Amino acid sequence: xxxxxxxxxxxxxxxxxxxxxxxxxxxxxxxxxxxxxxxxxxxxxxxxxxxxxxxxxxxxxxxxxxxxxxxxxxxxxxxxxxxxxxxxxxxxxxxxxxxxxxxxxxxxxxxxxxxxxxxxxxxxxxxxxxxxxxxxxxxxxxxxxxxxxxxxxxxxxxxxxxxxxxxxxxxxxxxxxxxxxxxxxxxxxxxxxxxxxxxxxxxxxxxxxxxxxxxxxxxxxxxxxxxxxxxxxxxxxxxxxxxxxxxxxxxxxxxxxxxxxxxxxxxxxxxxxxxxxxxxxxxxxxxxxxxxxxxxxxxxxxxxxxxxx
Numbered sequence: 001x002x003x004x005x006x007x008x009x010x011x012x013x014x015x016x017x018x019x020x021x022x023x024x025x026x027x028x029x030x031x032x033x034x035x036x037x038x039x040x041x042x043x044x045x046x047x048x049x050x051x052x053x054x055x056x057x058x059x060x061x062x063x064x065x066x067x068x069x070x071x072x073x074x075x076x077x078x079x080x081x082x083x084x085x086x087x088x089x090x091x092x093x094x095x096x097x098x099x100x101x102x103x104x105x106x107x108x109x110x111x112x113x114x115x116x117x118x119x120x121x122x123x124x125x126x127x128x129x130x131x132x133x134x135x136x137x138x139x140x141x142x143x144x145x146x147x148x149x150x151x152x153x154x155x156x157x158x159x160x161x162x163x164x165x166x167x168x169x170x171x172x173x174x175x176x177x178x179x180x181x182x183x184x185x186x187x188x189x190x191x192x193x194x195x196x197x198x199x200x201x202x203x204x205x206x207x208x209x210x211x212x213x214x215x216x217x218x219x220x221x222x223x224x225x226x227x228x229x230x231x232x233x234x235x236x237x238x239x240x241x242x243x244x245x246x247x248x249x250x251x252x253x254x255x256x257x258x259x260x261x262x263x264x265x266x267x268x269x270x271x272x273x274x275x276x277x278x279x280x281x282x283x284x285x286x287x288x289x290x291x292x293x294x295x296x297x298x299x300x301x302x303x304x305x306x307x308x309x
Contacts, residue, residue, distance in 0.1 A: 002031055003026045003031035007026060007031065008023050008026060011025065011026060014037065017040055017127050018121070018123050018126075018127065020124075021040065021127075022036070022040075025039040025040050056135070056138045056291075057078075057288040057291040057292075058076060058078060058080050058082070058083050058287065059074065059076035059077045059088075059138075059140075059287050059288065060074075060083050060088070060089070060092055060157070060159070060287055061073065061154065061158050061160065061285045061286070062092045062093060062096045063152035063153060063161040064100065064152055065151065065163075068146075068173075069100050069144065069145070069146045070144065070152060070165065071100045071142065071144045071163070072096075072142060072143050072285060073092065073099055073139070074142070074285045075088075075092050075137060075139050075140065076138045076287065076288060076291065077133065077137055077138075082133055082134065083287075085133065087129075087133050091133070092158075094117070095110070095142075096142075098110065098113045098114075098115065098116055098122060099142050103146065104142075107139060107141070110139065110142060111126075141285065143163065143283040145163065147167075148165050148167045148168070148280055149173045149176055149177075149180065150165050150166075150180075151163070151164045151181060151183070153184030153185060155188045158287065159286065160284065160286045160287070161285045162184040162187045162188050162282060162283070162284045163184075163282065164183045164187065164282045165281045166278065166279060166280060167277070167278040168275060168277050170273075170274060170275025171270070171273045171274070171277065176269075176273075179266065179277070182265075183262070183279065183282070185255065186249065186252065186254065186255050186262060187249060187284050188284065189255060190249075191284060192249040192252060193247045193248075194247055194248045194249070195248065195250060195279065195281065195282065196248050196251060197248050197251055199248070200244070200247070200248065205240070208240065208243050213236050215239075216235045216236050245261075249262055250262050250263040250266075250279065251263065262279075
C-alpha cells in the first residue's frame with residue numbers, strides 16, 4: 001500500500017517521532033498506519049508514541065536576551081510536575097538558544113535546526129526528550145527580535161513571559177532596561193490586545209463602535225429626557241476612548257502611577273534621559289492559553305491506568 005507525504009505528516013503528529021523515522025516506519029509497514037506505529041514502538045520509541053496523543057496544556061514560557069537579540073518560547077507538557085523539572089527547563093532553554101542562534105522562520109524551520117550541543121535536529125531530539133521527561137512535549141510558539149533593545153520578563157516561574165522591543169536614540173541601552181521591565185510587568189498584568197490605538201484593526205473598531213452606539217441609543221431611549229443624536233454620537237466617541245484605555249498598551253494607565261498613561265510615562269523617561277524612546281512591539285505568551293484541557297486530571301488518569309479506580 002503506497003503512502004504520501006501527508007501520511008508521513010499524520011504519523012509524525014500522532015507519534016511525535018521525527019519525519020525520517022516516520023517515513024521508514026511507513027515503508028516497512030507498506031503504508032499501514034497502525035503497523036507503522038507498532039514498528040516505531042518496537043524500535044524503542046514506544047513511550048514517545050503512546051504519550052504523543054495526550055493533551056499538553058501545562059509547561060512554561062522562557063524569554064531571554066543575548067548579544068542584543070531577544071527570544072521568547074512556549075513549550076507545553078502535561079503536568080506542572082514535569083514543567084518544574086530540571087530536564088524540562090534545560091529543554092526549554094536549549095530551544096530558546098536555538099531560536100536566538102538560527103532565526104527560524106516558523107515552527108517547522110525551528111524543528112529543523114540543530115539541537116544545541118548535538119548533531120541531531122530539534123525534531124529528532126523531541127522523542128528522546130519525551131522518553132526522558134516522561135510526558136508529551138509540544139513546542140507551541142516563539143518570537144525573536146533582532147533590532148533595537150529587547151527586554152525580557154518572566155512571571156510566576158514561566159506561567160507568563162513577555163518580551164518588549166524598544167527603539168532608542170541618544171540613550172544607552174542599559175538606561176532603558178528598568179523602563180522595559182516596567183512595561184513587561186504592565187503587559188503581563190493588563191494583557192493589552194494592541195500596542196496603541198493606531199494599531200487597532202478597522203474591523204474590530206467598527207464592531208466596537210456598533211456595539212457602543214446600540215448601547216447608547218438603548219440607554220437614551222429609556223432616559224426621562226432623551227438627548228439629541230449628536231450628543232449620543234459624542235457619548236459613543238467617549239466610550240471608544242475608554243476602549244483604547246482598556247485595550248491599548250500605550251493608552252492604558254501606567255500601573256506604577258495610574259494618573260498618567262503608559263505613553264506619557266515613556267515620553268517622560270525619554271525626556272529625563274535626554275533622548276527618544278519608542279515602544280516598537282511586544283509579545284506576551286501565557287502557557288497553555290487557548291488549549292482545551294481534559295476534564296480528568298493526570299492523577300486520575302494514572303489511577304485509572306493502574307486499575308485503582
